[in-house]
Amino acid sequence: MLTGGPLDVLTGDYLAELTLLILGRDRRKDPALGYAKTFPRQLEECLGLAVDRGVRIVTNAGGLNPAALADEVRTLAARLGVPVRVAHVEGGTPADGPWGRGALTADAYLGGAGIAACLRAGADIVVTGRVTDAALVTGPAAAHFGWDPDDPDDLDALAGAVVAGHVLECGTQATGGNYAFFTDAAARTRPGPRPRPGLRPGFPLAEIRSDGSSVVTKHPGTGGRVDIGTVTAQLLYETGGARYAGPDVTARLDSVRLEPDGPDRVRISGVRGEPPPPSLKVGVTRVGGWRNEVVLVLTGLDIEAKAALVKAQMEEALDAGAGRPAEVRWELSRTDRADADTEERASAYLRLVVRDRDPVRAGRAIGSAAVELALGSYPGFHATAPPGDAAPYGVFTAHYVDASAVTHTAVLPDGTRTVLPHPARTRPLAPAPPPPLPPLPPPGPTRRAPLGLVAGARSGDKGGDANIGVWVRSDAAWPWLVHTLTTDRLRALLPETAPLAVDRAVLPNLRAVNFTVYGILGEGVAARARFDPQAKALGEWLRSRWLDIPEALLPDGAPDPDPDPDSDPDPDPDSDPDPGPDSDPDP
Missing domain, CATH: 3.30.1360 (Gyrase A; domain 2)
Structure with missing residues (x-):
């Protein structure tokens, strides 16, 4: 992205629900951790280039410990001899909440106001913790254009930036990655110059305007494509109703309009914004219990009968010993083919998954029971892997707290701590009214x-x-x-x-x-x-x-x-x- 063409702000989204669980376990082992350790290694390769080109970097790689990552970035910059101004945003865990005991992490999703404050104060790099994915775009846009969530005239512009941020947040999913119509020859051979070096899509970028409208595109010469379909696909990803709520603004997805703006360019316009809800989402992770798995291979004839035999044998073993696990799931995947020309294509898979809060009931005894059947079950008995101990598994749940329970703080490049107010104008979230439907299509074959x-x-x-x-x-x-x-x-x-x-x-x-x-x-x-x-x-x-x-x-x-x-x-x-x-x- 730094070498492909013009760029003002480079964003990096490192946090997912599973990532927070991993970072929580890291922090439990070492309180100085809790951030994405890959970010400093990646930054070392390109920090000088970003500074030379005047590109600011905004990332949520701070995870659970943005202050520690900001310090590491300063240390890195000093070692490289690159003068850089670093700021970070803190939000963190509400003082109290409904998530109960045993929570590993509990972090509120913040908006872009802290990022905007850091950029306005001259930061070259802004490190955040758990902000919304779109905040990585709304923060820089608000800093550049002076938008204010409490100004009714700015809500539509903020909502437009939210939509642009949502399109960008999963990278190449907006430029043809994971695209349903990837085999569509007509879409790949549109008129006009279509350079497609390599097989990997290039990363998307958004040209954002003062009214919140934007053009999604990519740097010239990069792979993939940007068209109405690829942008629509990403707009629908991990969304719910027509009201897409966030800490800064609620964007109305039913108002989004897409239109071509030239080769590999799609204009997003018409987005309406409403005041955000009065509550903030809090993502809570905890260790939920212990899990174990055995995958048995069934080959050739009588697949269903083989599965029934070994399932009955294993069920008998599960009821004995340390006691039956709390959850037992079987799944037979018929990947086999008749008269197959390789053994693997002649085979099906029977998967057993058990879960329990007791590591003993979900432990090695499960795999051992399968091994003990190796000479006394169906013909051709074998498993895809040796038995192992139970492994802990995590649980993610979403809760909601009043925004006043969360402190949103920007730590500016000079160390000044600025507490950002939450939007004063809010609106409880409710389903959008259903739109009128088009007439029924005429009957036909x-x-x-x-x-x-x-x-x-x-x-x-x-x-x-x-x-x-x-x-x-x-x-x-x-x-x-x-x-x-x-x-x-x-x-x-x-x-x-x-x-x-x-x-x-x-x-x-x-x-x-x-x-x-x-x-x-x-x-x-x-x-x-x-x-x-x-x-x-x-x-x-x-x-x-x-x-x-x-x-x-x-x-x-x-x-x-x-x-x-x-x-x-x-x-x-x-x-x-x-x-x-x-x-x-x-x-």
């Missing part, structure tokens, strides 16, 4: 095909919940998507979601619907309760499901109909012609 032939998706985690954002790329497909992909249809297509609460948000400007699936990830990514613990591929599973799609929407060369349509749980369209928004508990 349909064909059973995968949803992904006409719709893209991006999914991710928020604690134990997951979101799935689904969008289409044409106005013609939008009425079909919004009337077809209701919460009831989602539950039918993804049976894992059937017993769970699901909300749907409708975003007409993006031709998108965004689902929040509550509790599908259990206690969050660190607990690893699910095969895909961060729901990264949940959207791709949805895109692979078959349903009746109007032939007019299908691309040329679409596959033949599903050979076994009765296997698809898609509801009978005659019994549910138009569930509509009323079927959603929170449209």
Whole structure:
């Protein structure tokens, strides 16, 4: 980014829910730690270049101990002989909260005001702890343009910067990384010069204007692409309803407008802002218990019978000895093929996961029980790895406290400590009113095909919940998507979601619907309760499901109909012609 072209501010987002748990364990071992140790090593390579080019650096790599990282950066700069002004932002743990005993970390998500104060005071590098991902962009923008969260005239501009920050926060996901339509030849061969060196997408950047509108682009000559689709995909990532709340402002995602602005350029405009909620989110991590896993390989014939035999044998062992673990989960993955030409392609995997608060009940006895069956179970018995001891797993939960319980402090380059007030104008968060839906599409011939032939998706985690954002790329497909992909249809297509609460948000400007699936990830990514613990591929599973799609929407060369349509749980369209928004508990 420093060598690719013009840049005013370089941001670095180092914190995720799982990262905070790791940093908490580091700090428990050594109180001087608690920050991202990779950041100083990376900074050593480019600090002189950043200073020479006048690029300021803003990062949340401070984690749980931003003051310690700021000191390390000063030490590094002195050793390199690079004069640099370093500031940091402190927020930290509220004095009291509802998270109970045993919390490893408890940190409030702060906004960009502290970053703005540091930059206005002349900082070259600003180190923060747990701020919102978008704050790394709203802080520099507010410092540059003089925006104030308590000025009603600045709310839309701040909200626009929040949206730009959300697009940038996951790096190359905005420039073609993890993109649903990565095989789309038409999208890869648009007219005009399209340099694509290498296979790795370049990093995105945002040109932000005084009204909060922005253009998302990338430096010339870098890989990947920026277009409406790649930006839409990232906008839908890890969001919920139409109101995207933050400490500085609540951005209305249903007001976002995207339009092309030239090759690899997308303009974001029209974003409306509302006062932020009076509470702050506090991310709490703790050690939840102990976990162990055994993966058994089943090869060749009689896969189901082999699985039933060893499962019954293992269940008998689990009930004996130290006692049955509190949670026992089995999953048979039929990766095997008939008449396979390699042994691995002839094999399926039976996965056993146990969890318990007692390390003995989840410990080596689980693996030992499997080993003891090695000569007395199904033919071809073996496991993917030797048995091991139980390992601790973490839990992430989100709580909310009144903003007044948290002190937001900017420590300026000269050491001055400035306490930043929280926005005085707030508004309790409530669901946005449902937008009007387009008319039902006219009837016509349909064909059973995968949803992904006409719709893209991006999914991710928020604690134990997951979101799935689904969008289409044409106005013609939008009425079909919004009337077809209701919460009831989602539950039918993804049976894992059937017993769970699901909300749907409708975003007409993006031709998108965004689902929040509550509790599908259990206690969050660190607990690893699910095969895909961060729901990264949940959207791709949805895109692979078959349903009746109007032939007019299908691309040329679409596959033949599903050979076994009765296997698809898609509801009978005659019994549910138009569930509509009323079927959603929170449209």
